[in-house]
Amino acid sequence: MTHGRIKPASPEDSGDPKIDVEVIVNGEKVVRRVSVRMLLSDFLRHELGLTGTHVGCEHGVCGCCTVHIDGRSARSCLTLAVQVNGGSVRTIESVAAEDGTLHPIQQAFKECHALQCGYCTPGMVMNILARFEEPTPLDLSDDGIRYILSGNLCRCTGYVNIVTAVRRAAGLLGRA
Amino acid sequence: MSTRMFGARIERNVDPKLLRGEGAFVDDIPLPNALHVAFARSPFARARIRSIDARAAKTRPGIVSIYTCEDIGDLDIEMPLLIPHPSMKYPQTQRPLARDQVYCVGQTVAMVVAVDRYAAEDAAALIEVDYEPLAVEIDLEKAVLDGAPLVHAEVPNNIAAHFIQVSGDPDDAFVRAEHVTKIRVQVDRSTAAPMECRAVAATWDAVSGELTVWDGTQAPISVRGGLASILELDEDKVRVIAPDVGGGFGQKVLLFYPDELLVPMAAMRLGRPVKYIEDRRENFVGSSQERTQIHYIELAALKSGEVIGLRDSFLHDTGAFIPYGIAVAQVASTSIAGPYRIPNIWVEFKAVYTPTVQVTPYRGCGRPQACFAIERAMDQLAEELGIDRFEIRRRNLIGEHEFPYAREGLLFADGLKVTLDSGQYFKALGMAAAKLDAANFAAEQAKARAAGRYLGLGLACYVEGTGLGPYEGGRVRIHPITGKVYVNTGLTSQGQGHDTVFAQIVADQLGVKPEDVIVVEGDTKAFDWGVATFASRAAVVSGNAIHKTAVAVRAKTLQAAANMLEADVDDIELRDSAAWVKGSNRFVPLAAIATASNPLRYAFNKAAQAATQFAPASRHDGPPLAEGQAPGLEATEYYSPPQSTWAYGVHAAIVEVDPDLCSVKIRRYVCIHDCGNMINPTIVDGQVLGGIAQGIGGALYERLEFEPNGNLLNANFADFLIPYATEIPNVEVIHLETPSPLNPLGVKGVGEAGCIAVGAVLASGVEDALRPLCAAKFRHVPLTPSMISEALEQAGH
Numbered sequence: 025m026t027h028g029r030i031k032p033a034s035p036e037d038s039g040d041p042k043i044d045v046e047v048i049v050n051g052e053k054v055v056r057r058v059s060v061r062m063l064l065s066d067f068l069r070h071e072l073g074l075t076g077t078h079v080g081c082e083h084g085v086c087g088c089c090t091v092h093i094d095g096r097s098a099r100s101c102l103t104l105a106v107q108v109n110g111g112s113v114r115t116i117e118s119v120a121a122e123d124g125t126l127h128p129i130q131q132a133f134k135e136c137h138a139l140q141c142g143y144c145t146p147g148m149v150m151n152i153l154a155r156f157e158e159p160t161p162l163d164l165s166d167d168g169i170r171y172i173l174s175g176n177l178c179r180c181t182g183y184v185n186i187v188t189a190v191r192r193a194a195g196l197l198g199r200a
Numbered sequence: 201m202s203t204r205m206f207g208a209r210i211e212r213n214v215d216p217k218l219l220r221g222e223g224a225f226v227d228d229i230p231l232p233n234a235l236h237v238a239f240a241r242s243p244f245a246r247a248r249i250r251s252i253d254a255r256a257a258k259t260r261p262g263i264v265s266i267y268t269c270e271d272i273g274d275l276d277i278e279m280p281l282l283i284p285h286p287s288m289k290y291p292q293t294q295r296p297l298a299r300d301q302v303y304c305v306g307q308t309v310a311m312v313v314a315v316d317r318y319a320a321e322d323a324a325a326l327i328e329v330d331y332e333p334l335a336v337e338i339d340l341e342k343a344v345l346d347g348a349p350l351v352h353a354e355v356p357n358n359i360a361a362h363f364i365q366v367s368g369d370p371d372d373a374f375v376r377a378e379h380v381t382k383i384r385v386q387v388d389r390s391t392a393a394p395m396e397c398r399a400v401a402a403t404w405d406a407v408s409g410e411l412t413v414w415d416g417t418q419a420p421i422s423v424r425g426g427l428a429s430i431l432e433l434d435e436d437k438v439r440v441i442a443p444d445v446g447g448g449f450g451q452k453v454l455l456f457y458p459d460e461l462l463v464p465m466a467a468m469r470l471g472r473p474v475k476y477i478e479d480r481r482e483n484f485v486g487s488s489q490e491r492t493q494i495h496y497i498e499l500a501a502l503k504s505g506e507v508i509g510l511r512d513s514f515l516h517d518t519g520a521f522i523p524y525g526i527a528v529a530q531v532a533s534t535s536i537a538g539p540y541r542i543p544n545i546w547v548e549f550k551a552v553y554t555p556t557v558q559v560t561p562y563r564g565c566g567r568p569q570a571c572f573a574i575e576r577a578m579d580q581l582a583e584e585l586g587i588d589r590f591e592i593r594r595r596n597l598i599g600e601h602e603f604p605y606a607r608e609g610l611l612f613a614d615g616l617k618v619t620l621d622s623g624q625y626f627k628a629l630g631m632a633a634a635k636l637d638a639a640n641f642a643a644e645q646a647k648a649r650a651a652g653r654y655l656g657l658g659l660a661c662y663v664e665g666t667g668l669g670p671y672e673g674g675r676v677r678i679h680p681i682t683g684k685v686y687v688n689t690g691l692t693s694q695g696q697g698h699d700t701v702f703a704q705i706v707a708d709q710l711g712v713k714p715e716d717v718i719v720v721e722g723d724t725k726a727f728d729w730g731v732a733t734f735a736s737r738a739a740v741v742s743g744n745a746i747h748k749t750a751v752a753v754r755a756k757t758l759q760a761a762a763n764m765l766e767a768d769v770d771d772i773e774l775r776d777s778a779a780w781v782k783g784s785n786r787f788v789p790l791a792a793i794a795t796a797s798n799p800l801r802y803a804f805n806k807a808a809q810a811a812t813q814f815a816p817a818s819r820h821d822g823p824p825l826a827e828g829q830a831p832g833l834e835a836t837e838y839y840s841p842p843q844s845t846w847a848y849g850v851h852a853a854i855v856e857v858d859p860d861l862c863s864v865k866i867r868r869y870v871c872i873h874d875c876g877n878m879i880n881p882t883i884v885d886g887q888v889l890g891g892i893a894q895g896i897g898g899a900l901y902e903r904l905e906f907e908p909n910g911n912l913l914n915a916n917f918a919d920f921l922i923p924y925a926t927e928i929p930n931v932e933v934i935h936l937e938t939p940s941p942l943n944p945l946g947v948k949g950v951g952e953a954g955c956i957a958v959g960a961v962l963a964s965g966v967e968d969a970l971r972p973l974c975a976a977k978f979r980h981v982p983l984t985p986s987m988i989s990e991a992l993e994q995a996g997h
Contacts, residue, residue: 031471032264032265032469032470032471034235034264034470034471034472035261035262035263035264035315036233036315037261037262037315038261038262038314038315038316038318038319039261039262039319040318040319059316059318061318062318069227069228073230074221075221075224075225075227075228076220076221076222076223077221078225078395078396078446079227080395080396080397080446080480081480081916081917082479082480083480083916083917083918085916085917085918086395086480086917088395115221116220116221117220117221119220119221120219120220124216124220126216126219126220130216130219130220133215133219134211134212134215134216134219135211137211137212137882137883137885137886139215139218139219139695140447140695140696140697140886140890141394141395141396141444141445141446141447141694141695142214142215142218142219142223142444142446142695143223143225143394143395143396143446143447143695144395144446145218145219146219146221149219166930169925170924170925170926171926173924173925173926174924174925174926175924176924176925177395177917177922177924178395178925179392179393179394179395179447179449179890179894179922180395180447180695180886180890181886181889181890181893182886182889182890182891182892182893182894182928182931182954183889183893183924183925183928184889184928184930184931185885185886185889186925187925187930
């Protein structure tokens with residue numbers, strides 16, 4: 025079908041203005057020159073290859089894209105890459121140990137069947153992790169846990185097992 | 201293996217990678233130098249296209265190509281009608297890019313390919329299309345009236361299909377009836393909203409002439425066949441991979457969405473990888489939807505409450521096109537009598553075109569609508585006859601001794617007579633009543649009412665025809681190096697945990713750990729016989745195929761091991777990844793058996809060296825492979841179900857309605873559920889809980905809101921309300937296991953079960969709660985605060 029045809033000219037660049045972004049990602053300093061309008065989610069996924077951060081709605085409702093920016097959970101789809109210049113970002117790829125051993129929150133998700141398709145899961149884990157890293161006591165009542173989860177949509181599990189997993193994780197981390 | 205894996209609550213093999221962020225969804229596949237697609241879409245529900253001008257768009261930097269229907273050659277065609285049916289007099293299907301006219305808001309008119317999605321969207325917005333808007337009718341009941349604007353000029357009254365099915369003698373039943381109840385019910389338009397939107401990426405290798413497509417589809421084998429046929433490529437030169445897929449719920453089977461054809465086309469023409477990653481707005485306006493039906497249902501009853509006849513006439517909204525045929529309406533019409541005996545049935549539907557996105561099956565596929573109709577009618581009949589809601593159901597449920605229970609004259613979606621195969625319907629109803637303490641609820645309700653609180657009990661039963669044919673296959677191979685077991689089937693997983701349940705089935709036959717069973721599916725290069733993941737069919741059809749295959753590999757393994765260990769085959773047992781002579785410490789590892797079963801020239805590893813320590817795996821004279829013998833420990837088998845297996849369940853809930861806020865709070869939700877033997881009860885729980893949450897969304901929150909002109913008002917998650925954790929209660933699930941007599945594993949499907957009854961349960965509960973305040977009937981879902989407010993206002997509150 026294409027054999028013997030002259031390959032069409034194919035541009036490489038959108039012509040968007042570019043800007044240098046220097047940011048600590050998962051403890052490692054990275055510098056990239058990117059479009060001024062590039063979303064942080066696209067920056068992480070496609071510039072850095074950290075595709076564990078997922079994009080579910082691109083309007084800040086579903087929570088799939090949740091990462092930590094300067095220690096707080098945030099929507100990477102509502103953040104421009106340039107906004108994290110000089111700051112730090114943490115993604116799901118940093119949560120398990122280097123040898124792959126799951127973090128207690130991840131372990132609890134596995135034990136409690138708190139994920140199905142796994143698309144919302146990284147955002148869920150990052151959101152829960154941010155709450156667990158706050159020093160204030162955790163409210164591990166059903167309502168308290170559901171409040172922690174209230175920024176993340178899941179379409180598969182019906183949440184019941186995620187609530188159980190959060191409680192289990194608190195136990196594993198000595199926060200119960 | 202001492203512990204049986206079938207039925208065990210084991211954790212899933214797939215989880216660690218997903219939890220670490222190492223899943224590989226379509227947009228995660230690294231494709232260097234990939235181009236990105238955005239579409240220009242119609243802002244009108246119906247319009248003529250006078251002209252399309254892409255000149256300004258083409259001058260934007262970073263634009264590679266822009267295609268209209270004029271530029272796509274042989275792809276400028278109507279898409280196939282996937283499931284023809286004689287009732288469809290006027291089947292209309294979608295085109296990749298609009299030609300001359302548009303039929304719904306969101307229809308693809310032009311495709312932009314650019315260096316990134318940002319540039320592609322900019323250019324799409326600059327494509328100037330001169331539309332001449334046409335009149336539309338969005339209201340389903342008005343769309344069938346004479347003089348209503350037509351979606352397709354050649355289709356009278358917008359009726360795509362008209363179908364009547366009859367079982368028994370319904371006319372006679374209505375003559376004999378001592379009481380007739382008739383109600384109207386309505387279910388509104390909704391959407392599956394998987395967390396990952398649809399996505400397609402393609403690369404074309406001009407050297408080998410191979411097209412590789414990553415498609416977040418539920419049906420890669422079918423997509424492969426279609427692509428090869430439409431693009432005129434050899435089937436073997438097209439590889440379709442459904443990698444990790446973030447939920448599907450039916451929406452990800454269409455054949456073809458425009459992008460599924462146009463992205464491969466662009467990759468072939470442009471010589472660079474091309475990807476289309478649908479965004480959430482596009483998912484709302486471009487990907488299939490379901491649910492709108494309006495039923496007029498009548499029950500012919502005796503004073504005892506026994507229902508002797510049913511008539512149901514319903515309108516089914518099929519959107520602007522009907523590529524999937526009448527599947528949704530047919531499933532609804534054949535599920536209409538639920539688990540009840542009702543021997544005389546007349547059911548009619550009209551599938552109606554409206555200028556909206558095409559309707560194809562969404563989890564439930566017509567069953568939630570049918571369940572809502574029959575269950576709301578049962579409640580009404582109970583009220584009119586003064587019979588308790590549990591009791592009237594008890595008087596009509598099919599008894600255990602009556603199975604198989606056939607409904608002569610009703611043909612299910614597989615083209616076969618509806619025949620409910622097995623169940624313990626009475627027991628399930630009793631368990632629901634007991635679990636909810638229904639006997640004492642009236643007292644609790646009265647007490648709450650005295651305290652100014654409005655509690656209600658809701659109840660519904662459902663059946664689910666599952667495990668549709670035609671067939672699936674399985675290939676099982678014990679690897680000669682590692683002794684691990686490789687399994688292939690033609691399905692895909694969108695989160696259901698196939699890799700674990702299929703591993704459990706194989707583990708029992710071959711004496712290996714489930715984590716040593718590696719299931720690869722969703723890749724046409726791995727296995728390309730089969731159909732797809734839909735209709736709650738994976739466990740039934742692929743599960744039994746894989747079981748048959750594992751049994752065959754077990755027999756080969758036992759025989760080879762007996763030869764190698766110089767023992768009788770009946771004295772061999774398989775456990776701990778080895779074959780053992782029973783009651784001895786003599787064993788041979790599976791890897792060695794697999795190696796010895798493959799006549800080799802070179803001994804390049806330990807397994808091969810180990811294998812030489814034993815007698816030959818095959819005892820025969822002549823060449824190394826005997827006539828008819830195949831190398832290795834491998835088999836391929838297929839399973840074709842004789843008919844659908846029918847799962848069922850009973851749901852009951854206690855709800856509380858706040859008459860000031862008009863809000864509904866679910867205090868308790870009980871689900872008694874029976875899908876036959878469970879391969880992994882934890883995974884079954886997950887399917888049921890997820891289905892119920894989706895059902896709660898459909899019952900209380902999720903409605904696609906169309907303006908009269910056909911524009912979708914809530915094409916985003918801020919306005920289309922999917923439940924968060926804060927809206928879903930702790931559902932209590934209890935399983936019954938009535939083995940299906942129809943297949944070796946005794947399993948039935950479970951994927952869609954959870955969502956079916958929820959609307960009926962919650963409407964029943966809200967009605968019960970508000971009875972002291974108003975006589976309003978709630979027969980329309982989603983049941984919104986506005987509906988409650990209106991009902992209370994009409995009653996003077």
